[in-house]
Amino acid sequence: MEVILDNLPLYLRGFGMTLYLLGLTVLFALPLGALVAALRISPVPSLRVVAAVYTEWLRNTPLTLVFFFIAFVLPRIGARLDYEIGAVVALTLYTAPFFAEAIRSGVNAVPVGQAEAARSIGLTFGQTLGNVILPQALRGVVPPLINVTIALTKNTSVATGFFVFTLVSTGQRLANQNGDQVIPILLGVAFFYLVITIPLGQFADRLEERVVVNR
Amino acid sequence: MEPLVVLDNVNKHFGELHVLKEISTTVGRGEVVVVIGPSGSGKSTLCRAINRLETIDNGTITIDGKQLPSEGAELAKLRADVGMVFQSFNLFAHKTVLENVTLGPIKVRRKSRQEAEKRAMELLERVGVANQAKKMPAQLSGGQQQRVAIARALAMDPKLMLFDEPTSALDPEMINEVLDVITGLAKDGMTMIVVTHEMGFARKVADRLLFMADGRIVEDATPTDFFDHPASDRAKDFLSKILTH
Ligand SMILES: Nc1ncnc2c1ncn2[C@@H]1O[C@H](COP(=O)(O)OP(=O)(O)OP(=O)(O)O)[C@@H](O)[C@H]1O
Ligand SMILES: [Mg+2]
Numbered sequence: 001m002e003v004i005l006d007n008l009p010l011y012l013r014g015f016g017m018t019l020y021l022l023g024l025t026v027l028f029a030l031p032l033g034a035l036v037a038a039l040r041i042s043p044v045p046s047l048r049v050v051a052a053v054y055t056e057w058l059r060n061t062p063l064t065l066v067f068f069f070i071a072f073v074l075p076r077i078g079a080r081l082d083y084e085i086g087a088v089v090a091l092t093l094y095t096a097p098f099f100a101e102a103i104r105s106g107v108n109a110v111p112v113g114q115a116e117a118a119r120s121i122g123l124t125f126g127q128t129l130g131n132v133i134l135p136q137a138l139r140g141v142v143p144p145l146i147n148v149t150i151a152l153t154k155n156t157s158v159a160t161g162f163f164v165f166t167l168v169s170t171g172q173r174l175a176n177q178n179g180d181q182v183i184p185i186l187l188g189v190a191f192f193y194l195v196i197t198i199p200l201g202q203f204a205d206r207l208e209e210r211v212v213v214n215r
Numbered sequence: 216m217e218p219l220v221v222l223d224n225v226n227k228h229f230g231e232l233h234v235l236k237e238i239s240t241t242v243g244r245g246e247v248v249v250v251i252g253p254s255g256s257g258k259s260t261l262c263r264a265i266n267r268l269e270t271i272d273n274g275t276i277t278i279d280g281k282q283l284p285s286e287g288a289e290l291a292k293l294r295a296d297v298g299m300v301f302q303s304f305n306l307f308a309h310k311t312v313l314e315n316v317t318l319g320p321i322k323v324r325r326k327s328r329q330e331a332e333k334r335a336m337e338l339l340e341r342v343g344v345a346n347q348a349k350k351m352p353a354q355l356s357g358g359q360q361q362r363v364a365i366a367r368a369l370a371m372d373p374k375l376m377l378f379d380e381p382t383s384a385l386d387p388e389m390i391n392e393v394l395d396v397i398t399g400l401a402k403d404g405m406t407m408i409v410v411t412h413e414m415g416f417a418r419k420v421a422d423r424l425l426f427m428a429d430g431r432i433v434e435d436a437t438p439t440d441f442f443d444h445p446a447s448d449r450a451k452d453f454l455s456k457i458l459t460h
Contacts, residue, residue: 111305114305114307114308116301117299117301117306117367118307119268120268120294120368121295121298121318121367121368122292122294122296122319122371123291124291131322132307135309
């Protein structure tokens with residue numbers, strides 16, 4: 001316990017970086033995911049293919065490989081990124097397809113009759129999406145989006161291997177310095193992850209309950 | 216009679232399946248046309264093609280002198296003038312009954328909320344569900360939902376109403392409340408195309424009856440002629456099947 005309190009600044013440094021990666025990645029990956037989802041349900045076949053290939057490719061590639069690509073391959077071809085920005089780019093590219101799939105499944109869960117009724121009273125494609133489809137899709141979409149965000153929180157730890165000081169770096173450094181107290185040190189690391197993930201999970205559960213009640 | 220809807224040589228395939236075959240017919244302003252025929256004969260597809268919820272391969276569909284635009288704002292504008300009532304009601308599940316009826320007038324016709332709500336309440340009154348205005352669709356019976364769907368379509372002041380088996384999803388005791396509303400509209404001079412299996416209703420309200428089989432209009436007659444002297448074997452066969460039970 002003491003080792004945690006004594007090194008609180010180091011924990012907070014790792015925690016801050018983890019939050020930073022999480023926040024920026026959500027900020028970029030969510031709109032990118034929405035765009036990919038829109039492409040996947042668009043009437044244009046070539047756009048659907050592009051979105052599908054991107055989604056399936058990234059979803060089936062280990063995150064570490066994506067990091068390797070950003071950290072070592074991009075500089076070779078002349079694109080030098082700051083390590084933290086590189087981590088955000090890797091996490092964004094990797095997470096966006098998961099967001100996209102969550103959004104797409106929510107949209108698909110809305111019966112087609114809803115869109116047909118909307119179009120038949122003269123709403124445009126945009127109005128139909130905005131007034132009828134998305135409001136109904138959203139209720140079902142937020143819980144899976146949160147689950148992706150929880151997975152992302154844990155995935156930020158991969159940046160540790162690529163010179164970014166995350167919560168796991170805190171744990172590594174402290175464990176090296178205090179070999180006899182590894183267990184409390186790691187429990188401390190876990191605690192800070194839980195500070196992020198448990199409230200997110202509870203929020204998702206609460207929304208899920210509300211959706212059930214509303215139906 | 217002044218023509219409102221003109222179909223000229225319309226063809227439609229679903230893959231290999233030829234579902235609409237050289238369909239040509241005209242619906243006059245104020246006319247009530249009832250479409251009957253066996254399952255799979257293309258009645259729904261015809262209805263949906265007129266509202267362009269289904270594309271056609273070739274031929275032309277003209278509504279009030281304008282050919283159906285292919286996509287975009289023009290098409291949306293045309294759809295606003297054509298009311299559609301579905302077998303499965305399709306009320307917007309996340310909106311109240313009143314909001315279901317006011318959405319189109321506010322978003323498409325640019326009416327003020329106040330004005331749209333006033334008109335919506337009149338229409339809900341007319342179809343007999345004004346006391347349900349604040350409820351969600353799921354809280355209503357099927358018959359009530361279908362009457363709301365009719366009010367929603369009427370709120371756009373359509374030139375034409377399309378009904379695709381409006382009572383097929385209803386429990387028997389609710390069928391008449393919906394048919395009565397449609398009969399009322401017919402009396403008021405609304406132009407309508409109604410796909411239905413309710414033969415008594417067809418005989419009563421139809422000015423003209425189209426009998427479809429295998430993607431073709433096989434008979435085009437007055438209800439009396441059709442029911443009393445069907446010309447084709449297909450129609451005789453169809454009538455013998457439905458009139459025996
Ligand atoms: N989206 C679709 N894709 C492929 N085939 C379709 C599609 N919609 C309808 N069909 C087929 O087209 C034919 C005509 O269908 P349609 O729904 O127009 O018939 P219907 O006369 O309305 O029948 P019912 O009385 O059962 O409603 C049927 O054979 C049907 O299986
Ligand atoms: Mg049908």
